[in-house]
Amino acid sequence: MFRSTYFHRLLIITSISLLISFNLSSCKTEQANAKDNDGKSKAKTIAVKVQEVTKQPVASASLFYTGTIEAKNTVRLSFQTPGKVQQVYVQEGDDVRKGQLLAALEQVNYFNQSAMSQAQLTMAQDAFNRIEMLHKKQSIPESEYVQAKARLQQAKAQHALNQKQLQDTRLTASFTGTVARKNIEEGMTVSPEVPAYEIVNLQRVYAVVAVPESEIHYLKVGDKVTVKVSDITEEGTIQIIAPVADPSTRSYQVKVELPNKHNLRGGMLVETAFEGDEKTTKQVMIPSAALLHSPKYGDHVFIANDKKARLIKVAVGATTNDKVLINKGLSGGEKLIIAGQHKLRNGSSISL
Numbered sequence: 440m441f442r443s444t445y446f447h448r449l450l451i452i453t454s455i456s457l458l459i460s461f462n463l464s465s466c467k468t469e470q471a472n473a474k475d476n477d478g479k480s481k482a483k484t485i486a487v488k489v490q491e492v493t494k495q496p497v498a499s500a501s502l503f504y505t506g507t508i509e510a511k512n513t514v515r516l517s518f519q520t521p522g523k524v525q526q527v528y529v530q531e532g533d534d535v536r537k538g539q540l541l542a543a544l545e546q547v548n549y550f551n552q553s554a555m556s557q558a559q560l561t562m563a564q565d566a567f568n569r570i571e572m573l574h575k576k577q578s579i580p581e582s583e584y585v586q587a588k589a590r591l592q593q594a595k596a597q598h599a600l601n602q603k604q605l606q607d608t609r610l611t612a613s614f615t616g617t618v619a620r621k622n623i624e625e626g627m628t629v630s631p632e633v634p635a636y637e638i639v640n641l642q643r644v645y646a647v648v649a650v651p652e653s654e655i656h657y658l659k660v661g662d663k664v665t666v667k668v669s670d671i672t673e674e675g676t677i678q679i680i681a682p683v684a685d686p687s688t689r690s691y692q693v694k695v696e697l698p699n700k701h702n703l704r705g706g707m708l709v710e711t712a713f714e715g716d717e718k719t720t721k722q723v724m725i726p727s728a729a730l731l732h733s734p735k736y737g738d739h740v741f742i743a744n745d746k747k748a749r750l751i752k753v754a755v756g757a758t759t760n761d762k763v764l765i766n767k768g769l770s771g772g773e774k775l776i777i778a779g780q781h782k783l784r785n786g787s788s789i790s791l
Contacts, residue, residue, distance in 0.1 A: 441616065441623070441774055448725075450524075452540050455690055456786055461660075463567065476670055482788065483788070484788045484790050485643035485748075485779055485782050485783060485787055485788065485789050485790070485791075486779055486789070486790050487741075487743065487748070487776045487778060487779035487789045487790070487791065488709065488776070488777055488778035488779060489742075489774040489775060489776050489777065489791060490721060490726070490729075490774075490775050490777045490790070491595050491745050491769055491772065491773070491774060491775070492725060492769050492770075492771050492772060492773040492774075492775050493723075493724075494721040494722055494723055495721060495722065495723075495724045495772050496721055502650075502654055502657065502658075502712070502713040502757050503710065503713075503757045503758055504648040504649070504650060504710075504711050504713070504756075504757060505648065505709065505710055505711070505758075506646055506648030506649070506708075506709050506711060507621070507627055507646075507647055507705075507707065507708060507709065508644050508645070508646060508647075508668065508703050508704065508707040508709060509644065509645045509646075509647045509694070510619070510640060510641050510644055510645075510705050511640060511644055511696065512614065512616065512639065512640035513619070513637065513638070513639045513640075514613055514614065514637070514638050514639075515634035515636070515637050516541070516610060516612070516613065516632060516634065516635055516636045516637075516638065517610075517629075517631050517632070517633060517634050517635055518542075518544060518607060518608070518610055518629050518630075519607040519631055519633060520544070520549070520604050520607040520608060520631065521550075521627065521628070521629065521630045521631065522544035522545055522548075522608060522626070522628070522629065523544060523545045523556075523603055523628050523629075524542060524543075524544060524623050524624065524626060524627045524628075524629060525543050525544055525545045525546075525554070525625065526543045526582070526625065527541075527621070527623060527624065527625050528540055528541055528542060528543075529540045529541050529618055529621070529636075531618050531621050532617065532618060533617070533618045533620060533622060534615075534616075534617050534618075535612040535615065535616060535617070535638065536612065536615045537612055537614050537768075538612060538613045539611060539612045540609060540610070540611055540613050540743070541608075541610045541611060541636055542610045542611070542623060542635060542636075543608055543609050543664050544609075544629070544687055545608070546605060546608050549601070549604050549608055549676045550605060551661050552601045552604070552605075553601040553602055553604075553605050556594070556597045556598040556600075556601040557598055557601075558596075559592040559594050559597065559598070560591075560595060561718065562597045563587075563590050563591040563594035563595075563722055563775075564591055564594070566587055566590070567587045567588060567590070567591040570583060570584055570587040571584070571587075571646075572602075577758070577771070587760060588676040588713055593779050600630050608634070610635055610681075612783075614638070614640060615640070616638045616639050616640040616641070616691055617638065617639055617641060618636055618637070618638055619637045619638065619639045619705065620634075620637040621635070621636055622634055622635055622636070622637075623635045623636075627695045630714050635719050639705060641699050641702075641704070641705070642698075643679070643696060643697070643698055643699060644696075644697060644699045644703055644705075645695060645696055645697075646664070646666045646675060646694070646695040646697060646709045647692060647693070647694050647695075647696070648692075648693050648709075648711055649685070649690035649691070649692060649693075650690055650692075650693050651689065651690050651691075651754070651756045651764075651766040652684055652689050652690065652691065653722070653756070653766055654756065655691045655693075655702060656692075657713075657788075658677060658713055659662065659677070659680070659681060660677050660678065660680060661676060661677060661678070662676070662677045662713065663675075663676060664676065664677060664712065664713050665696045665711065665712040666695060666697055666709050666710075667709065667710045667711075667712075667713050668701075668703060668707055668708070668710075671703075671782065673695070673698070673700070673701070673702045675695040675696055675697030676695065676697075677693060677694070677695055678691075678695065678696040678714075679693070680692075680693050680694075681693070688754065689754070689766075689767070695711060695736070697742075704705055717775040722756075722764055722766075723764070723765040723769050723770065724762045724763070724765070725740065725762065725763060725765055725769070725775055726761060726762060726777055727758065727761050727762060727779060728761070728777065729775055729776065729777045730753070730755065730763055731780060731781070736750065736752055737752060737759070738752065738753050738755050738758040739751060739752045739753060739768075740753055740768070740769070740775060740780070741775075741776040741783050742769075742773045742774055742775055742776060743774040743779045743789060743791065744774075745781075746788060746789055746790070747782060747787065747788060747789065748776060748780075748783040748784070748785065748786065748787040748789050749785065749786075749790075750775075750783075750784075750785035751769065752768055753765050753766075753767060753768030753769060754766045754767035754768060762782075777790070
């Protein structure tokens with residue numbers, strides 16, 4: 440009876456094992472059938488809408504750019520001699536006047552060096568006075584007089600240098616303005632190469648924008664510019680047009696000076712409207728909604744190419760209403776994807 444029970448249990452276990460193996464085999468078969476003949480999963484096709492890229496007339500009298508506010512005068516101040524910071528008198532955001540003490544270094548070593556050089560100068564002066572009297576009486580050789588005079592000049596120069604180093608332990612403001620940055624703390628060791636403070640003068644400011652090379656010739660120094668910051672509108676004047684383009688963007692920096700009547704701060708975003716010479720040219724304009732931006736690719740769009748989405752990097756210019764000017768990347772005739780582009784990657788399969 441024991442042997443009969445044993446074989447009965449063995450039969451049940453064997454049957455269960457065969458059933459599990461059959462189920463696993465069926466799953467693998469279904470997974471294999473879900474793939475293409477080459478073993479790869481079917482690619483998902485994304486439905487998109489396209490529009491042919493065309494060149495449209497653009498009037499140069501209305502050129503719009505975004506930029507930032509920048510202080511007209513910005514100065515980075517450093518100690519002219521190395522040492523340890525003993526006292527910090529002003530903080531970021533403080534208003535300072537010209538000549539105001541900002542910070543000071545420990546002075547003990549520099550004071551001692553100045554005192555030593557003063558003593559050496561006194562001795563050199565006394566020695567020279569004595570030799571000079573003898574020289575007038577022609578009681579000493581000319582060479583001794585020349586040597587005494589040289590030692591006196593050296594002592595004067597050394598004392599002047601030590602006095603300058605002592606004065607340089609005190610850092611003062613070079614003009615009236617506002618402390619924008621403070622890079623030192625008490626107890627910190629500093630060197631002349633490291634800026635201690637950055638001071639800005641915000642009484643008048645610049646609106647700084649980048650103008651594409653295709654449009655820079657429409658602008659000139661002295662042109663009036665409308666500048667908008669949030670709900671504030673000011674009129675400024677072009678003061679500086681960079682003579683050389685930025686090699687990475689092929690754009691020129693333009694600085695518009697304007698009075699700071701509304702307490703504008705450096706780094707604020709601005710919108711500018713340039714009124715240049717009236718001239719109409721045909722340029723590539725695309726819907727603003729078609730333009731994408733990512734940290735990896737920057738400004739870019741997608742175009743349709745043989746049922747595939749192709750990523751194109753672009754350089755943008757002025758924005759007008761719901762369209763944006765393309766300065767580089769598109770030339771016209773491309774099939775621009777204007778709907779469904781947010782789901783795409785370079786090489787995605789698409790259907791029109």
